[in-house]
Amino acid sequence: MWSGLGYALLAGAMWGLVFVVPLLVPEYPAALLSAGRYLAFGLIALPLGFWDRRALAQLRRADWLMAIELALIGNLFYYLCLAGAIQRAGAPVPTMIIGALPVLIAIVANLRSGDQPRLPWARMAPSLLAIALGVLCVHHAETQTPGTTSGMSLRYLGGLALAGIALLCWTWYPLRNADWLRSHPQVRARSWATAQGLATLPLALLAYALLWLWFMHSGQGFAMPLGPRPLLFVALALAMGLLASWVGTLCWNAASQRLPPAIAGQLIVFETLAALSYAYLLRREWPSSLSLLGVALLLLGVFWTLRSKPPAASG
Template sequence: MLIGVLFALAAGLMWGLVFVAPVMLPGYAPALLTVGRYLAFGLIALPLALLLDRRALRELQAADWWEAARLSAIGNFAYYLCLSAAIQRAGAPLPTMIIGTLPVVIAVCANHRNRVRDGHLPWLKLLPSLGLIATGLALVNRDELALLRATAGDPRRYAEGAALAVAAVACWTWYPIKNADWLRAHCGADGAAKSPRAWATAQGLVTLPMAVIGAAGLGLLDLAAPGTLIPTGFTRPLGDTPGAYVGLMAAVGLFASWLGTLCWNEASQRLPTSLSGQLIVFETLAALAYAFAWNHRTPPLATVLGVGLLLAGVVWALRIKPVRTH
């Protein structure tokens, strides 16, 4: 369990980079960042497949490749498209608060669905952990909540943004549960042919054609309707700082996508999904830390208290022993 928690922590530290990338590249549209990240992920996966995982990838059947494609399409592209569209419709505060419920939603769904395979975490023992995490998320997002209450916008756009954010939560609730299903069914603890690393590489390989199609579609849309997704004053094709864009996308593709997926696969193989779902709070904490560091800001007291409650909730959950059910 300790090794699994450490892998989840490593995944969260790397996934946090995704949330600070738009801050580091403020002139780049979300669609460009999304396509750039997954194009880099796919290109990085190609040499890794040849050098490290050629034999393991040959062992994958057509059904395995189809599952990798489903996971990438829903857990990567659909999730980020829904999230980006939600932010465009409703602004950042509302989608941020809805996405922040992921650790609780995944834990609740997995604890019921996987009770036979992983064991059942008794609800009375789990509720304090979920309560601490929910309260911590509310404190961490206190400024977002205040802005949300103060902002008066078009109710229809707010409703559309909320629906898209809920769809994003659904995508990333489905992804870790189904990904854990495949890993438990196919990956042996002894590093069998179908390894967590090969599975991360496989997801990168199937992401590449999706990213190419996405980039081509984005280019065609920009030609047909300039300014729709890419700002009119944007310097085509790579912006005013192409070196920074390419370098950051390569870093995010390697660390947040491939290594992050690898670490999450290792954690998912070792931990009950109801517990690993709660450990997504590491991503929230990492994103917060990176954002405050980049902006040279000190976190307010409410944020510090929220982080303390998040960590307390995770520690509480780690102390719960699953009860086997039949």
């Protein structure tokens, strides 16, 4: 149990890093950050793919197409939206929006349950209300903080919209991925994760090449291929690819093997807490009491939903 908690905490710490990278290099477009992160992840997956080549050789064309679909939406497009949201609205509010992930997954799972037992909707309503109030608290605190983007600006509102799209992508991904794994029990989770990393590599290369061409012909003067701070950009891309995309996933898998699903599902909030902690450390300030109240409401809403259980099937 304790080792499982430790692995879950480490996974959240790794995943939280990607929320502050857009703040460290705000002059880099979100699309370049996404392409750079997953280009690094794809390169890391190459030796892993060689190690697991026998299992990967068993995958069919349809399986690789699914890996590409998951990589495109759950990796590249998700982080494109998330990085863009953070650059426009700061880190705390988009982080809170992404923190509603467990509840949104529970709602979608309810809608897709068919004849299976569902979570009681009446018990999920208070969770949604608590999360909404939590996001509003942090939003209000952010708009009252000197130097932050005004909550009435189109740039800020665009950031919130991008955070919502990122949340939808990150909700779709685990459900779609779980459906595939359940229908292919002969494929190990490690091999499938490596396959997705390999599928990400050509997509990231293509995205990087298209961005390079765009900057060459748009006249914006962005210094491609590595931007105005190449060493920092490469270091951050490698850190995200290695720590967030690989180490974080390995730690989460290790936690999932050691903890009951009901507990593991709740501990995904470590990502939200880590991301918020990094954001405030970067600002060198303590969160306001209103922000702390918003975080508490978010955690309350998530835990309330995850503690609910479907009614037992009759008969």
